[in-house]
Amino acid sequence: METRVVCSSTLRRRARRGLDRILQQITNDYNTVLGENCNMDEEGEDTAYTVNMDTSVNEDMDRGSDEQMDFPQCNRPDSDPDPDSDSDSDLSNDVFEPSSLREKICNWALTFGISLVALSALLSILQFYHPDLPKDARTILKTDTRYTVQNKVGGQYHYFGIFSSIKRTLSQIIDSVTDCFTLKLQINIDGLPLFKSSGVQIWPILGLLVSVPMKEPVVIALFCGMNKPNSANEFLKDFVVELQQLEKGFDFNGKRLFLKVDSVICDAPARAFVKCIKPHNGYYGCDKCVQRGQYVNRRMTFPSNNSMLRTDESFACEAYEDHQNGPSPFHGSNIGMVTQFPLDYMHLVCLGVVRKLLLMWLRGPLTVRLSANVVNRMSEHMKKLRPDIPIEFARKPRSFREIDRWKATEFRQFLLYTGPVILSLYLESTTMYNNFMLLFSAISILINPDLALSYCQYAQTLLETFVKHFGEIYGNENIVYNVHGLIHLPLDVQQFGSLDRISAFPFENHLRKMKKLVRKPERPIAQIIRRLSEKRFAGTCTPPDQDSGLALGSLKKQHFDGPVPDGLDVQGQYGQLDTLHTHSVLTC
Incomplete structure (x- = not known):
């Protein structure tokens, strides 16, 4: 049975309902205890103050405002003026230490993105049971x-x-x-x-x-x-x-x-901005070689593979007048304006070349376009692969009809894993398939830390051959900046290591969190x-554990799917490790 995917709005709604139930239970207990203490009042007056739980906690959580609100404060029944008097109330015995409780509330609020208004409302209720807790959410979060x-x-x-x-x-x-x-x-x-x-x-x-x-x-x-x-x-x-x-x-x-x-x-536009150079669609847009582009069919192309490379020294002297727009913002530092600006393979290869190939097969000229029947069969085959994709992959394969919504990780998965298998079954043109396999082989080498440096020159030959055959199959007017940039990737790998070391994937993930x-x-x-x-x-x-460098937490999502090497004594298999105090979840 295929697991149903729950959208984020449903998860938020379930979290709100769960919080409502917890707050309602706390309020009922509070009213009960407060009512018992009020009955012991000598005058017998009903002084209990009921917290209005109908003030729409959901609206506070959705509003996410940073404005501070005043919440009704309750008189604690355990506030006895005589410090030596005995109290039968269990409220004076906190379950957690104040410092531990503060950390738990702080971690919970940050993990689930609780707004300051909602957290302040919760603190005003918890203060009755834990008087050492602050009233304002900004105090406990140290905003x-x-x-x-x-x-x-x-x-x-x-x-x-x-x-x-x-x-x-x-x-x-x-x-x-x-x-x-x-x-x-x-x-x-x-x-x-x-x-x-x-x-x-x-x-x-x-x-x-x-x-x-x-x-x-x-x-x-x-x-x-x-x-x-x-x-x-x-x-x-x-x-x-x-x-x-x-x-x-x-x-x-x-x-x-x-x-x-x-x-x-x-990426290419941001690199042109921070280096103050011509954009990637300009005649001298390549920031690695001095090749002058050719404007063909309303696009800038770079068909040559053997142009002279740019150097840091010439860039610092502003020798490339057709390429540079002005002095470098990094002038005075030790940053090489050519060699230390590597081409990011996430944008260049995954979102650039691989996406371009797929779009040409789906919507390109009739000479290279695949039939609708073939595309539908390929899409169905991709969907059938979903149960067999390991949990290490962030996304499962989906239909080619949703190509406009594919993320960079999906293009990477298609290039390195599913693409060679799918295309071998449905791509009738042997020439087109062999051209794709040239790209697959070269990127597989450059992304592997054990092979990148040893076989870098071989990958260079594969990429140059790919670009040459790409122009013969799809036309020289399609050798645009991204396709041309492939021949410069091995030089960056020689300097920095495998492609994952100069990838924008960790930064893009952080931008999503921001x-x-x-x-x-x-x-x-x-x-x-x-x-x-x-x-x-x-x-x-x-602070994290000093011995392991990681504060270990609890293991979750136990499974028995393996793979486990023969002869290995395994106590259990889990899919998730929650680390304490760092708000991180490691997917195994």
């Missing part, structure tokens, strides 16, 4: 309310700082690094629209240390506006100034450390700053 938002480069801007962002990671790994150690920082710059009904977008500068273990990227700077920043130099000024200082060295916990930028990961931090359209940058401050506090209040 940062002191920050500076500048009006610059056409929008609102806030700078978190490089050192401030990586300080927590440094404190965890400082004992394992040597003196004068050089930290390598990988940064990502990209835009992200926040809403479908408006043009508001954010442009964060994300950082990820690649020389030491780091769980996920951190936010170094954040811009929010109706358009992208109107000046790359002003947008990157604070970042470059601090980077130049850290490159000279800094002291941390008695050790001298250095920091340098390992690589800058961007988008969820915005709960209402007013002041989105302030909301992101506050939510990030709450997550930083939750991550530092309980």
Whole structure:
């Protein structure tokens, strides 16, 4: 039986109903205990105050407002003026220690994205049982309310700082690094629209240390506006100034450390913006070679495979007048403006070349287009593969009719796993299938850490052959920027390692999480700053286990599907590991 997929709205509705039941039960217990104490009043007056549970908790949770509301406060029956008096009430004996309860509430609120209004309402009720709990949700979450938002480069801007962002990671790994150690920082710059009904977008500068273990990227700077920043130099000024200082060295916990930028990961439009160069659809749009493009059939093509490569030295001297629009924003730092801007295979290969191939087979010229009958059979075969796809894959295969909704991970899965099998059964043209297999073989080599460096030159030959045959099959007018960029991927692999080391996948995942931090359209940058401050506090209040580097939690989703190697004594198989205090779920 196929497992039914539950949408996010249904999960939220179930969570709200569960919370309503819990709050109703707490209120009933509260009214019962409060009524018993009021009956012991000498005057016999009914002084109980009933919390109105019909004030629509659902509306508070959906509203997600940061505004503070005043909730009715209840007189606790266990407030005896005589500290030595005996009390029969069990309310004075808390089940959890206050500090432990605070952490649990904080982790729960951040994990499920509970709004401040809803959390404050819950705290006002829990205060009756745990008087040490604060009244305001911002107190328990340690929300940062002191920050500076500048009006610059056409929008609102806030700078978190490089050192401030990586300080927590440094404190965890400082004992394992040597003196004068050089930290390598990988940064990502990209835009992200926040809403479908408006043009508001954010442009964060994300950082990820690649020389030491780091769980996920951190936010170094954040811009929010109706358009992208109107000046790359002003947008990157604070970042470059601090980077130049850290490159000279800094002291941390008695050790001298250095920091340098390992690589800058961007898609083609963002890379052209931060480097101040011609866009990818310009005549001199290739940022790796000096080839002049050819405008064919309303598109810019780059048919040559042997053009002269660009160099960092010539770029720094602004020797490429047809390619550069002005001085580099990174001028003065040690960043190579050509070699340290690798081509991101997520956008170039998955969302670029693989998507282009599929669209040509589905909607391209009649000479290469597949029949509707073949496409339907391929789609049905893809659906039949769903039960056999391991849980390590984030998404299951779906129909080619939904190609416009496919994500980058689905294109990657088709290229490396399902595509060679499906196409071998339904692609009648041997030439087209062999051309696809050239791309499959080359990317399989470059993405494998054990094969990437050893067979890099062989992958170079495969990609050059793919681009040449691609032009013969689909026409030279289709050798656009993404297809041409394939021949430059092996050079980046030789410098940085396998393609996964210079991929935008971890940064795109973090952008998705940042988008969820915005709960209402007013002041989105302030909301992101506050939510990030709450997550930083939750991550530092309980340090991870020093021995394993991971705070182990509970194992969930037990299964018996394997595979398990013969002769291995296994106590149990589980699909999920919940780690404590880090709000993370590891899918096994």
